Amino acid sequence: MEKVVLVTGANSGIGLALCERLLTEDRQLRLCLACRNTQRAEAARAALLTSHSGARVDLLHLDVGSVLSVLSAAQEIKARYNRLDFLYLNAGIMPNPAVDIRAFFTGFFSRNIINMFATAEGLLTQQDRPNSDGLQEVFATNLFGHFLLIRELEPLLCQPGHASRLIWTSSSNARRSAFSIEDIQHRKGKEPYSSSKYASDLLSLALNRHKNNQGLFSSVTCPGLVMTNLTYGILPSFLWTLIMPIMWLIRIFTNTFTLTPYNGAEALHHLFSQKPESLDPRAKYHSLTSGFGNNYTETRQMDVDDEMSEVFFSKLLQLEKVVRSKQSQRNAEDKANQQYVHHAE
Ligand SMILES: NC(=O)C1=CN([C@@H]2O[C@H](COP(=O)(O)OP(=O)(O)OC[C@H]3O[C@@H](n4cnc5c(N)ncnc54)[C@H](OP(=O)(O)O)[C@@H]3O)[C@@H](O)[C@H]2O)C=CC1
Ligand SMILES: CC(C)CCC[C@@H](C)[C@H]1CC[C@H]2C3=C(CC[C@]12C)[C@@]1(C)CCC(=O)C[C@@H]1CC3
Numbered sequence: 001m002e003k004v005v006l007v008t009g010a011n012s013g014i015g016l017a018l019c020e021r022l023l024t025e026d027r028q029l030r031l032c033l034a035c036r037n038t039q040r041a042e043a044a045r046a047a048l049l050t051s052h053s054g055a056r057v058d059l060l061h062l063d064v065g066s067v068l069s070v071l072s073a074a075q076e077i078k079a080r081y082n083r084l085d086f087l088y089l090n091a092g093i094m095p096n097p098a099v100d101i102r103a104f105f106t107g108f109f110s111r112n113i114i115n116m117f118a119t120a121e122g123l124l125t126q127q128d129r130p131n132s133d134g135l136q137e138v139f140a141t142n143l144f145g146h147f148l149l150i151r152e153l154e155p156l157l158c159q160p161g162h163a164s165r166l167i168w169t170s171s172s173n174a175r176r177s178a179f180s181i182e183d184i185q186h187r188k189g190k191e192p193y194s195s196s197k198y199a200s201d202l203l204s205l206a207l208n209r210h211k212n213n214q215g216l217f218s219s220v221t222c223p224g225l226v227m228t229n230l231t232y233g234i235l236p237s238f239l240w241t242l243i244m245p246i247m248w249l250i251r252i253f254t255n256t257f258t259l260t261p262y263n264g265a266e267a268l269h270h271l272f273s274q275k276p277e278s279l280d281p282r283a284k285y286h287s288l289t290s291g292f293g294n295n296y297t298e299t300r301q302m303d304v305d306d307e308m309s310e311v312f313f314s315k316l317l318q319l320e321k322v323v324r325s326k327q328s329q330r331n332a333e334d335k336a337n338q339q340y341v342h343h344a345e
Helices: 012-024 037-052 067-080 099-109 113-119 135-152 194-214 237-250 266-271 306-344
Strands: 004-008 030-035 056-061 086-091 097-099 125-126 163-171 216-222 283-289 295-301
Touching: 004 012, 012 030, 012 037, 012 266, 030 037, 030 067, 037 056, 056 295, 056 306, 067 135, 067 306, 086 135, 099 113, 125 194, 135 194, 135 306, 163 194, 194 266, 194 306, 216 266, 266 283, 266 295
Parallel strands: 004 030, 004 086, 030 056, 086 163, 163 216, 216 283
Antiparallel strands: 097 125, 283 295
């Protein structure tokens, strides 16, 4: 039976590399690239079909940071497919990043150097802002849009006698200290990216608790440090060019510098062939690359607890209600406006 796999943020970086790897693994696959940028999505599809002629690759417009787009994309998915085996929740942003150079040099000459390079702890801040739905953009894109998508797709994902899988692209930058259960959207802090990734770790745990008995299994991955559009946005390009040889050198000392999207997609690809029974709901699956360039996946325990994940889950359900009712109000207003224009004409 052909598997249906949907990947969000599939037009570049880790998402696109994952699609390449999945098509190499399973030629029968029906792959759906869910992307917000249609032009880039078409280019990605063309590239995939060049290396895998005859493959079944569909496109779907999805801006995961927009409630309206998520709701209409979900309708489209339910109309197109009668099953969804894998949903890769991969799209992500890190807007306006800034590196704390002083913290970098302090860390560089300390015992914390390896951890600093692996997790960017204390190094990175971002500036976030509310989007047109009134949600913080990083939270909306990296977490809430995906949550809403899962909720909308439950009829496909939770089918009796059939297991479906969620696979999150989290990060080594996900830190409990950056997340506040009182401020789940991270309105007040300067580490919305770290907070949103920690939130995905919490949500995955809660989803497993609530949905495993309905055949839905969630896992969290960490791709390591990968050179993609997201990372290239952190430093000016001349600086990346300057430090690139150093980055390849550091790779000898830390296996988390996976660097290429192909390597970064290792754990995401590894999970594709794992049976649901073998998954650990509290584990993060890390893509790692040895100094000799060999890829492997390692499981490490996440710093998450049941109580916090449960509170977080109920807060998300509450927010979902608010967001849905706002959206229906908007739809009603739009309809009324259209009727008004129609009558006026
Ligand atoms: N690179 C790294 O070192 C690491 C990355 N990650 C995570 O990996 C994931 C993939 O990022 P990466 O490949 O590095 O970076 P890229 O910028 O190459 O890929 C990000 C993808 O997400 C898409 N995207 C962003 N916002 C939206 C949106 N609102 N709706 C739909 N798609 C969207 C982008 O599409 P578009 O072309 O439209 O912008 C793009 O396809 C992210 O979740 C990131 O946080 C985690 C750890 C490390
Ligand atoms: C100032 C310079 C000479 C050197 C700066 C190096 C940093 C830019 C990088 C060191 C650790 C990196 C890292 C990430 C981004 C780039 C670094 C901060 C991530 C935060 C990228 C996105 C992730 O999800 C995790 C990465 C962890 C490590």
